[in-house]
Amino acid sequence: MxxxxxxxxxxxPGQMRNLKLRNLAIGLAVGFLAVLFYVITIVxxxxxxxxxxx
Amino acid sequence: MSLxxxxxxIAGVAVPAEYAAGPREFFSLMKPRVMSLVIxxxxxxxxxxxxxxxxxxxxxxxxxxxxxxxAAGALNMWWDADIDVLMARTRLRAVPSGMIPAGxxxxxxxxxxxxxxxxxxxxxxxxxxALLAFTIFxxxxxxxxWLKRLTPQNIVIGxAAGALPPVVGCAAVSGSVTLDxxxxxxxxxxxxxxxxxxxxxxxxxxxxxxxxxxxxxxxxAARTRLEILIYxxxxxxxxxxxxxxxxxxxxxxxxxxxxxxMLLWLAARVYLTRDGANANxxxxxxxxxxxxxxxxxxxxLVFERGFGLFARWGL
Numbered sequence: 001m002x003x004x005x006x007x008x009x010x011x012x013p014g015q016m017r018n019l020k021l022r023n024l025a026i027g028l029a030v031g032f033l034a035v036l037f038y039v040i041t042i043v044x045x046x047x048x049x050x051x052x053x054x
Numbered sequence: 055m056s057l058x059x060x061x062x063x064i065a066g067v068a069v070p071a072e073y074a075a076g077p078r079e080f081f082s083l084m085k086p087r088v089m090s091l092v093i094x095x096x097x098x099x100x101x102x103x104x105x106x107x108x109x110x111x112x113x114x115x116x117x118x119x120x121x122x123x124x125a126a127g128a129l130n131m132w133w134d135a136d137i138d139v140l141m142a143r144t145r146l147r148a149v150p151s152g153m154i155p156a157g158x159x160x161x162x163x164x165x166x167x168x169x170x171x172x173x174x175x176x177x178x179x180x181x182x183x184a185l186l187a188f189t190i191f192x193x194x195x196x197x198x199x200w201l202k203r204l205t206p207q208n209i210v211i212g213x214a215a216g217a218l219p220p221v222v223g224c225a226a227v228s229g230s231v232t233l234d235x236x237x238x239x240x241x242x243x244x245x246x247x248x249x250x251x252x253x254x255x256x257x258x259x260x261x262x263x264x265x266x267x268x269x270x271x272x273x274x275a276a277r278t279r280l281e282i283l284i285y286x287x288x289x290x291x292x293x294x295x296x297x298x299x300x301x302x303x304x305x306x307x308x309x310x311x312x313x314x315x316m317l318l319w320l321a322a323r324v325y326l327t328r329d330g331a332n333a334n335x336x337x338x339x340x341x342x343x344x345x346x347x348x349x350x351x352x353x354x355l356v357f358e359r360g361f362g363l364f365a366r367w368g369l
Contacts, residue, residue, distance in 0.1 A: 018076040025077040033169070036114060040177045043110045 075154045082148050083131050083159055084124030084166070091348065092123040092219045095242060098352045099223025101359035102234050102301055107227045114177035115226035119219055122170035122186045126193040126215070128163030132156050133198050137264040143257060163194075178226035185225050189218040203265065206272035213246030214239075234301050238355075241292055242348070247285045248321060249344040251278050255324075255337045279325045282340070286321035290314030293351055306354045313347050 011019065096119040100112050107115075131138065131149050139150035148154040154162075167190050175183035197212030205211075217239045224235035251269050254261060255278055258270040269278040293314050297307035320340040327336045 021076045022080070025080075033173075036117075036173070037176060039110055040114055043108050 075148065075158075079148045079153045080162060083128040083154065083162060084121075085127035085130075086124075088127060088216075089120050089123050091345075092216075093120045094349065094352045094356065095238065096120065096219040096223035098238060098355045098359070099220030099225075099235050100227055101356060102220075102232075102238070103224040103227035104232065105228055111177050112227070115174060115182065115223065118170045118174035118177065119186060119222050119226070121166055122174070122190055122222075123219065125163045125166035125170055126190045128159050128166060129190075129194040130198045132159035132163060133194070134202075135159075137203075137266060140264040141257070141260040143260060174222075174226060179229045181229050182222050182225035185218065185222045185231075189215055189222060192218070204267070206267045206269045208267070209250045210247050213243050216246060217242035234296075234299070237292075237295050237299060237301065238352075241289070241295070241351070244285055244289045244292055245344060245348055248282045248289065248317075249341065249348075251282050252324060252337045252341040252344065254278070256334045256341075275328070279328065283321045283325045286317050290318050293317075293347070296351075296355065302355055303358045306351070306358055309354050310351055313350060317343065317347055 093116060096116055100107060100116060131147055134144075135147075135149040135156050138144035138147050144150065149156050149159050167187075171183050171187045171190075174186050193212070193215035197208065197215055201208040201212055220238035220242070221231055221235045224232055247269075254268040255270050255275060258268065258275070261268040262271040269281065291314070293310040294307065296302040297304075297310060302310075317340075320336070320343050323336045324340050327333050
């Protein structure tokens with residue numbers, strides 16, 4: 001199988017900064033969603049979710 | 055940062071050669087100013103709904119509705135990039151200016167739409183999630199893709215999408231569409247034509263260049279001024295309706311009567327001032343005032359309901 005040709009691309013400092021900011025924003029959004037869904041679950045199921053099954 | 059610039063193939067303006075879009079540009083795709091209005095009107099819908107809502111569920115619902123509105127805005131910018139570039143008001147938006155490739159705006163909008171509907175279904179109920187999905191569909195497919203370039207009634211019918219957030223908010227709490235939420239829907243629905251047509255009268259050349267059949271360039275300025283007056287005559291009493299049906303208190307009543315009278319005065323001025331340097335100025339005054347009108351009415355509704363003034367003092 002032939003290897004794909006290698007593409008060399010150097011990012012400028014501006015591109016790098018924007019890329020990092022975008023990655024950070026996506027990471028924060030995903031983290032926030034995870035916390036939000038966790039809290040929603042607790043609110044909907046109630047504190048009983050922490051009680052051990054009889 | 056690179057200082058090298060290249061010719062943007064769409065806009066014909068110089069943009070940085072580097073990939074210029076950061077989080078701020080993506081956020082601008084969501085039309086933040088429209089989102090702020092959606093947040094306020096959806097919050098009013100949540101607060102007028104019968105029954106109690108847990109603050110976390112209320113917050114998550116409001117967030118989902120506003121993100122849904124943002125998704126619709128991003129998809130609108132993706133589809134409309136070809137005409138946005140032709141209009142002075144919109145040519146610097148992120149897609150037509152070349153800051154964000156159209157395909158990325160599409161992925162961004164679709165992702166946000168799915169997340170918003172999913173979050174509302176998880177936080178509130180399927181009824182409100184279905185309504186939110188319908189709202190996004192209506193705005194993107196019915197209004198943006200179909201009606202906007204087809205008929206001067208585009209913003210009249212398309213206005214239904216902008217009027218739905220309070221209905222979605224109410225459904226998130228109650229699980230159904232209540233009569234009270236339909237009053238709020240009606241206010242925003244009737245508010246939309248005078249709001250947009252006041253601007254369209256000033257920007258009619260822009261719309262004409264882009265081939266968008268807005269009322270002023272499709273039916274003429276005189277007909278537009280008459281229709282603005284007619285819709286304002288409908289809106290002024292409709293704005294008082296939440297108080298008349300017992301949904302709002304005295305503060306709201308006083309404001310809606312005063313603002314309604316001011317709206318009619320401005321609409322009459324737009325109708326009468328047809329030529330000269332003052333004509334555009336009066337139109338822009340009405341355009342600005344309609345924004346204030348909606349913000350104040352829904353703001354007072356939220357204030358009265360949110361702070362318990364309505365229940366506590368029967369205001």
